[in-house]
Amino acid sequence: MTASILSMEAVSLSFKDKRVLDNLTFSIPRGQTFGFLGPSGAGKTTTIKLLTRQLVKDAGRISLLGRPIEKASPADYERIGILSDTSALYERMSIADNLRFYARTRGVSHGRVPYLLERMGLADSGKTLIKNCSKGMRQRAALAAALVHQPELLFLDEPTSGLDPAARAEVHKMLGELKERGTTVFITTHDMAEADAVCDRVAILNDGAIAACDAPDDLKLRYARNRVVIRTRTRGAFEAAKDAAGAALVDELIRAGELVSIHSDEPNLEEVFLEVTGREF
Amino acid sequence: MRKLGALLDKDARDLLKNPTMVVAVIMPVALTLFYRFSFRDALAAGESDPAMRLLVDGIFLVIALCMSVGVVGATVLVYGIAEEKEKHTLRTLMLANVSAGQVALAKGLVSLAAILVVAVACFALTGVSWQFFGGFIAFTAVGSAPIILLGLVLGLAARDQMTAGLYSMPILVISLVPLFTTFAPEAEFVAGLTPLGGVCDLLLLMMEGNLVSADALAPVAVTLAWTVAGALAFKLLYRKLAQDN
Numbered sequence: 001m002t003a004s005i006l007s008m009e010a011v012s013l014s015f016k017d018k019r020v021l022d023n024l025t026f027s028i029p030r031g032q033t034f035g036f037l038g039p040s041g042a043g044k045t046t047t048i049k050l051l052t053r054q055l056v057k058d059a060g061r062i063s064l065l066g067r068p069i070e071k072a073s074p075a076d077y078e079r080i081g082i083l084s085d086t087s088a089l090y091e092r093m094s095i096a097d098n099l100r101f102y103a104r105t106r107g108v109s110h111g112r113v114p115y116l117l118e119r120m121g122l123a124d125s126g127k128t129l130i131k132n133c134s135k136g137m138r139q140r141a142a143l144a145a146a147l148v149h150q151p152e153l154l155f156l157d158e159p160t161s162g163l164d165p166a167a168r169a170e171v172h173k174m175l176g177e178l179k180e181r182g183t184t185v186f187i188t189t190h191d192m193a194e195a196d197a198v199c200d201r202v203a204i205l206n207d208g209a210i211a212a213c214d215a216p217d218d219l220k221l222r223y224a225r226n227r228v229v230i231r232t233r234t235r236g237a238f239e240a241a242k243d244a245a246g247a248a249l250v251d252e253l254i255r256a257g258e259l260v261s262i263h264s265d266e267p268n269l270e271e272v273f274l275e276v277t278g279r280e281f
Numbered sequence: 282m283r284k285l286g287a288l289l290d291k292d293a294r295d296l297l298k299n300p301t302m303v304v305a306v307i308m309p310v311a312l313t314l315f316y317r318f319s320f321r322d323a324l325a326a327g328e329s330d331p332a333m334r335l336l337v338d339g340i341f342l343v344i345a346l347c348m349s350v351g352v353v354g355a356t357v358l359v360y361g362i363a364e365e366k367e368k369h370t371l372r373t374l375m376l377a378n379v380s381a382g383q384v385a386l387a388k389g390l391v392s393l394a395a396i397l398v399v400a401v402a403c404f405a406l407t408g409v410s411w412q413f414f415g416g417f418i419a420f421t422a423v424g425s426a427p428i429i430l431l432g433l434v435l436g437l438a439a440r441d442q443m444t445a446g447l448y449s450m451p452i453l454v455i456s457l458v459p460l461f462t463t464f465a466p467e468a469e470f471v472a473g474l475t476p477l478g479g480v481c482d483l484l485l486l487m488m489e490g491n492l493v494s495a496d497a498l499a500p501v502a503v504t505l506a507w508t509v510a511g512a513l514a515f516k517l518l519y520r521k522l523a524q525d526n
Contacts, residue, residue, distance in 0.1 A: 054376075075475075078378055080378075082376040086369040088372075090291070091293070093294075104290075105374075107283050201480070
């Protein structure tokens with residue numbers, strides 16, 4: 001079994017009288033991309049802040065890189081990369097200078113800067129000052145800064161928010177490459193399609209509690225409806241149950257030469273979310 | 282050390298690109314020039330009267346010291362840290378495993394360097410004999426310590442650059458008090474108790490050749506007291522303010 005690189009056990013947090021995280025339990029094996037899903041205000045960013053020691057839990061246990069988070073050393077944090085919801089680069093410095101600065105603070109060579117600029121689609125914009133960059137360019141530059149030291153564990157808080165579809169696809173491709181290299185990624189998003197595309201496992205957060213946690217395909221299967229959609233030549237499309245009566249109906253349609261197609265009716269991740277939480281995004 | 286080196290490099294370069302900082306650096310130099318022009322009659326009289334010359338030189342050096350430390354120290358530090366907070370770069374740095382202490386140390390050292398560079402320029406413009414240069418720079422460096430420590434505390438306490446404008450005012454005003462007593466000797470006692478009052482008195486004693494005397498005890502005590510007070514304020518408030526950030 002792969003060792004867990006990050007875990008939470010019965011973690012709770014309250015702000016004054018309001019409980020914002022309630023009994024969170026999950027663990028992430030090394031090399032996995034773990035999605036933390038939920039609508040705005042569900043507690044995703046708060047969870048990242050707990051995991052990166054920006055906040056302190058009220059109860060429970062958090063393990064980071066194999067040791068209690070309270071005992072994590074500065075050297076441990078050198079193995080982590082973080083793109084937070086407020087990550088910002090220096091406005092009077094160029095994109096490339098910002099990346100070189102972060103490479104220097106991390107004690108790594110500048111050699112990766114051109115590669116990161118290329119991968120983030122910023123190769124032609126390296127000399128552009130951050131203050132002259134669009135929101136999408138800033139986001140990609142901040143992501144590159146979080147990756148400059150090749151972290152083992154990467155926290156990404158809504159990394160594709162504000163990106164156009166092409167840039168979003170580029171980031172997804174980058175996440176795929178990180179996975180191939182064995183980087184563990186903890187990603188928050190409210191984009192279910194994104195989670196489906198890049199995550200090995202997802203946890204669905206609702207009102208501060210985990211409502212479901214599994215691989216996207218397993219969740220879809222678990223919440224799959226017990227029916228198929230049948231398309232016919234003259235009778236249109238209709239649903240049939242996955243039982244003996246449904247099988248008899250299909251058999252009859254085949255014999256009558258009516259059957260055009262049969263489709264399973266699995267929910268997508270967004271529909272699973274609605275099913276699990278009973279709310280909309 | 283590598284983090285401190287990167288921060289020092291970044292802060293030093295930013296000092297030259299930030300319009301607020303550039304104005305803060307130019308202002309003491311420009312005001313020193315202005316005062317030299319304003320005192321041109323006294324300077325002319327001093328050509329034949331050594332006592333008058335010493336008095337005018339003393340006033341010039343007090344102006345240069347207070348302007349350099351007060352204006353540059355207050356602005357570079359308080360605005361610099363407040364801007365990092367306002368634009369979330371301080372949080373980003375801390376998430377990149379850079380401590381608030383390293384950020385504060387880098388900004389403090391860059392401020393000290395900026396103060397000394399401005400002080401050298403101001404000294405050159407005063408036309409005062411270079412025999413006083415070493416002492417002037419030494420007292421400027423010593424006087425910078427409490428101002429830098431207080432500036433770091435106020436910078437961390439400021440939420441944004443607008444608040445920084447408000448918070449830097451007390452440092453600026455208190456730093457310039459000794460300068461105004463050159464025109465209002467009755468306020469000399471109060472001026473002597475301000476963070477730069479001690480080093481200004483020591484500077485004047487040095488110019489008179491009385492630095493090693495009983496008269497130097499009170500200014501040394503005042504300077505030490507402000508430095509200790511600044512260090513204590515920083516030590517007590519730094520952790521809380523850094524955590525709040």
